[in-house]
Amino acid sequence: MKFGMNVKSKNLLKSLFRQYYRRNMDRIFIPKNFANREFAFQLFDKQGMVRHLGFEKVEELRNFILENVPRHAYYSTAIYILPSASDMDEKGWLGAELVFDIDADHLDTPCKYEHDRWKCLNCGFEGAGPPPDKCPKCGSQNIEKFTWVCEKCIEAAKNELIKLIEEFLIPDLGFKVSDLLIVFSGHRGFHLHIQCEDCLKLTSEERREIVDYVKAIGLKVELLLPKYKRRGEIIGIDLGEKGWRGKIARKIFEKVSLPNESIREIVGDKAYTRLVENSEKIIREMSETTPKWTTLYKSLGSKGLTKLVKTIVDEIKCSVDEKVTIDTHRLIRLPGSLHGKTGLPVITLKGIGELEKFELKPELSPFKGEASIKLTKDIPSNLRLFGENVGGRKGTKLKLSLPTAIYLVARELAEFEEIRK
Ligand SMILES: [Zn+2]
Numbered sequence: 001m002k003f004g005m006n007v008k009s010k011n012l013l014k015s016l017f018r019q020y021y022r023r024n025m026d027r028i029f030i031p032k033n034f035a036n037r038e039f040a041f042q043l044f045d046k047q048g049m050v051r052h053l054g055f056e057k058v059e060e061l062r063n064f065i066l067e068n069v070p071r072h073a074y075y076s077t078a079i080y081i082l083p084s085a086s087d088m089d090e091k092g093w094l095g096a097e098l099v100f101d102i103d104a105d106h107l108d109t110p111c112k113y114e115h116d117r118w119k120c121l122n123c124g125f126e127g128a129g130p131p132p133d134k135c136p137k138c139g140s141q142n143i144e145k146f147t148w149v150c151e152k153c154i155e156a157a158k159n160e161l162i163k164l165i166e167e168f169l170i171p172d173l174g175f176k177v178s179d180l181l182i183v184f185s186g187h188r189g190f191h192l193h194i195q196c197e198d199c200l201k202l203t204s205e206e207r208r209e210i211v212d213y214v215k216a217i218g219l220k221v222e223l224l225l226p227k228y229k230r231r232g233e234i235i236g237i238d239l240g241e242k243g244w245r246g247k248i249a250r251k252i253f254e255k256v257s258l259p260n261e262s263i264r265e266i267v268g269d270k271a272y273t274r275l276v277e278n279s280e281k282i283i284r285e286m287s288e289t290t291p292k293w294t295t296l297y298k299s300l301g302s303k304g305l306t307k308l309v310k311t312i313v314d315e316i317k318c319s320v321d322e323k324v325t326i327d328t329h330r331l332i333r334l335p336g337s338l339h340g341k342t343g344l345p346v347i348t349l350k351g352i353g354e355l356e357k358f359e360l361k362p363e364l365s366p367f368k369g370e371a372s373i374k375l376t377k378d379i380p381s382n383l384r385l386f387g388e389n390v391g392g393r394k395g396t397k398l399k400l401s402l403p404t405a406i407y408l409v410a411r412e413l414a415e416f417e418e419i420r421k
């Protein structure tokens with residue numbers, strides 16, 4: 001990776017990181033099986049990753065960080081007999097935590113149309129929101145992207161993670177809250193580590209099955225639903241049932257209890273009218289000891305119900321990054337270290353309570369003070385970070401709080417002019 005930053009900015013950023021590590025070494029997370037973990041770092045002055053490092057003692061890791069002041073710090077989710085061996089086979093894999101990664105850039109948040117931009121470098125055509133694979137005007141794939149992470153993005157990633165834990169990992173897969181390590185990545189989202197003994201030995205294929213389950217990959221709605229019958233009662237799904245069937249039944253119940261226009265768009269006018277007229281009866285039948293879906297089917301028809309359930313599945317499923325979960329040799333950000341593209345710390349959150357309260361705010365930054373910066377790229381004029389306006393044309397000079405200034409310089413969108421603490 002080539003650093004776009006000038007020497008002055010790089011040195012200032014590195015000295016700020018050094019100051020952080022000198023004062024906050026106790027924040028560095030020490031994983032279980034510490035001596036069996038591989039550590040890896042990206043340094044300010046060197047391209048590529050320094051990896052295959054193993055430390056016998058915590059003190060050695062701390063000294064390495066203080067001496068080298070890395071821009072990024074990682075450790076392995078796997079434990080090895082010989083973590084410092086450079087050959088994967090020689091390392092002697094003993095197991096790996098089960099890890100989930102939820103990033104805002106994988107989520108369909110409407111705010112992307114407020115802060116993300118793209119421009120075709122071939123013909124100049126540009127637009128807002130997620131970038132297309134190729135230019136809709138000239139077909140070129142040479143597209144410049146500007147992406148941003150706002151408070152709403154982080155809120156969406158957080159809700160996705162809460163859903164993963166509360167809808168899937170605990171009730172369906174039986175994991176314990178005490179085995180979960182919840183981490184803010186310092187940039188776009190969250191990492192969840194599951195450290196139970198049984199998880200360690202899961203193969204990549206087994207991890208993929210878990211991913212498929214939470215992402216509803218290969219889920220055939222038709223096979224889950226009660227069979228349609230022309231005559232007689234249709235026995236439905238118990239609202240308390242575990243797994244996907246129960247989730248679907250509860251969501252249908254919720255939607256029928258409070259029908260809205262979005263359902264009309266899915267099932268059509270006639271079916272929607274019948275659903276609203278019969279809603280009380282449907283709800284009553286669905287909540288009986290032996291639940292019935294007779295009136296539900298009569299109102300929506302088999303096709304209408306299947307369509308509705310497909311939308312429901314899309315609402316319930318979790319957007320986790322499958323590459324991270326299935327990789328049993330993954331390197332992942334070290335909690336307590338700073339994210340080199342934002343200057344924000346990677347933060348361990350205590351339980352679901354702290355996760356629920358989490359928000360992207362300037363107090364996350366360990367830095368205080370002000371700085372003047374000069375933009376090195378065009379930034380959309382409406383863009384804000386930590387309550388400050390950061391938009392402007394390339395070359396614009398701005399006076400900002402130090403957390404905001406560091407974020408922009410770390411993202412290589414600006415250079416430092418001066419820092420005042
Ligand atoms: Zn074009």
Ligand SMILES: [Zn+2]
Nearest residue numbers: 111150152153
């Ligand atoms: Zn956003």
